[in-house]
Amino acid sequence: QVQFVESGGGLVQPGGSLRLSCVASGSIFSILQMGWYRQAPGNQRELVATITSGGSTNYADSVKGRFTISRENAKNTLYLQMNSLKPGDTAIYYCNRVPERMTGGSWGQGTQVTVSS
Numbered sequence: 001q002v003q004f005v006e007s008g009g010g011l012v013q014p015g016g017s018l019r020l021s022c023v024a025s026g027s028i029f030s031i032l033q034m035g036w037y038r039q040a041p042g043n044q045r046e047l048v049a050t051i052t053s054g055g056s057t058n059y060a061d062s063v064k065g066r067f068t069i070s071r072e073n074a075k076n077t078l079y080l081q082m083n084s085l086k087p088g089d090t091a092i093y094y095c096n097r098v099p100e101r102m103t104g105g106s107w108g109q110g111t112q113v114t115v116s117s
Helices: none
Strands: 004-007 010-012 018-024 034-039 046-051 057-059 067-072 077-082 091-097 111-115
Touching: 004 091, 018 034, 018 091, 018 111, 034 067, 034 077, 046 067, 046 077, 057 067, 077 091
Parallel strands: 010 111
Antiparallel strands: 004 018, 018 077, 034 046, 034 091, 046 057, 067 077, 091 111
16 A cells, blocks of 8 residues: 655745645555645545646646646655645645545545635
């Protein structure tokens, strides 16, 4: 089972930027389809960005044009560059495999992103 450790969250003002990182264990990261999910208090977890093993990306409408997902396979690392942040982006952010059924119910601790003035 691949495990993931997220980092890079924090408190940022509206309009600010953050870059999240996710390091994967094991040796199969490069072939995995990956995504960034987020969960705000009282809400269901939602998928915000995905990237295939070949580097093709896709985004939820709510973050399109503001967030960029990327990967560095040599470092077993997934990134999420978040620009023009809004209070509605406040959530715990998790990285994991996509589709969600491939996670096997195993999640890391996530990283908290809070957008507030």
